[in-house]
Amino acid sequence: MRTKEIGKNLFQVELDTGGFRNLICSYIIRASKLTLVESGPTSSIPNLISGLKELEISLEDIQYLAITHVHLDHGGGAGTLLKFLPNAQVLVHKRGMPHLINPDRLWQSAQSVLGFVSEIFGKPEPVPKERIIPVTEGTFDLGNGAKLKTVETLGHASHNLSYQESFNNGVFPGDAAGTYFPEFDVVVPTTPPPFRLDVALTSLDKLINLQPTALYYSHFGKASNAVQRLRDYKSQLELWAKIAEEGMKQNRSFEQIRDRIIVEDKVMNQPAIASFIRSHRIYSKTVLENCIKGFVEYSKRKPDS
Numbered sequence: 597m598r599t600k601e602i603g604k605n606l607f608q609v610e611l612d613t614g615g616f617r618n619l620i621c622s623y624i625i626r627a628s629k630l631t632l633v634e635s636g637p638t639s640s641i642p643n644l645i646s647g648l649k650e651l652e653i654s655l656e657d658i659q660y661l662a663i664t665h666v667h668l669d670h671g672g673g674a675g676t677l678l679k680f681l682p683n684a685q686v687l688v689h690k691r692g693m694p695h696l697i698n699p700d701r702l703w704q705s706a707q708s709v710l711g712f713v714s715e716i717f718g719k720p721e722p723v724p725k726e727r728i729i730p731v732t733e734g735t736f737d738l739g740n741g742a743k744l745k746t747v748e749t750l751g752h753a754s755h756n757l758s759y760q761e762s763f764n765n766g767v768f769p770g771d772a773a774g775t776y777f778p779e780f781d782v783v784v785p786t787t788p789p790p791f792r793l794d795v796a797l798t799s800l801d802k803l804i805n806l807q808p809t810a811l812y813y814s815h816f817g818k819a820s821n822a823v824q825r826l827r828d829y830k831s832q833l834e835l836w837a838k839i840a841e842e843g844m845k846q847n848r849s850f851e852q853i854r855d856r857i858i859v860e861d862k863v864m865n866q867p868a869i870a871s872f873i874r875s876h877r878i879y880s881k882t883v884l885e886n887c888i889k890g891f892v893e894y895s896k897r898k899p900d901s
């Protein structure tokens with residue numbers, strides 16, 4: 597089984613991208629306007645389709661494909677997926693729209709930032725312009741009183757949207773609330789350059805104000821205790837930023853900054869979690885390199901540092 601029911605009219609699909617479990621998932625909201633949240637990357641579209649079949653969903657019934665942002669692991673597969681969904685329209689932040697229509701630049705930058713990880717995700721195919729609904733903040737009617745609210749939650753990306761579903765009052769944050777490791781029930785930052793700490797903190801306040809009952813992470817799965825988790829994530833971002841800023845002022849190397857984060861962060865300093873991240877082919881690259889780099893670059897750009 598690659599699907600599971602995680603709430604009222606809500607299902608999670610394990611995408612098994614590149615053979616990695618618990619890395620990326622999509623979600624299905626079973627409203628009268630059937631809605632899919634996240635296509636995931638190009639390479640795992642066949643797995644997503646087999647998940648939809650498992651739930652006995654007819655592909656022509658899907659009305660919306662809601663993308664949190666256009667990064668390869670979230671919206672990269674949209675162009676490929678749409679070939680199988682004749683009636684679906686894509687919801688994406690208006691600033692992400694050009695990258696869906698022409699993914700060339702996105703692919704090039706993903707290759708340089710992610711290296712071999714971009715090859716695991718696969719090259720995105722273009723999405724026809726007429727199938728895209730550009731959004732910022734608003735509410736979509738999913739039929740029979742069900743709603744999908746879109747909330748601008750920038751910081752991780754300049755176009756990250758979160759979606760709030762009305763059946764369970766849960767939120768799909770994309771990458772605005774970190775990466776969730778269901779194995780350990782903890783969150784770590786997802787903050788690659790050009791990460792904006794100030795904007796990310798404001799976005800987290802917006803999510804806290806929604807008082808969600810649950811967070812549905814694209815990486816990975818449903819997490820309870822949503823409001824406290826969002827508050828803890830804010831503190832975690834502030835700690836990483838403080839260590840990066842002090843490290844830069846004291847001319848510390850990247851490795852010294854990284855090692856101090858691992859010592860002082862109460863998630864990262866748990867030996868089982870640290871060794872899980874270090875030995876994970878993807879998280880060792882994203883969490884321990886790109887996400888720390890995001891804070892280092894941010895502290896260089898900060899006008900008052």
Ligand SMILES: [Zn+2]
Binds near residue numbers: 669814
């Ligand atoms: Zn992501």
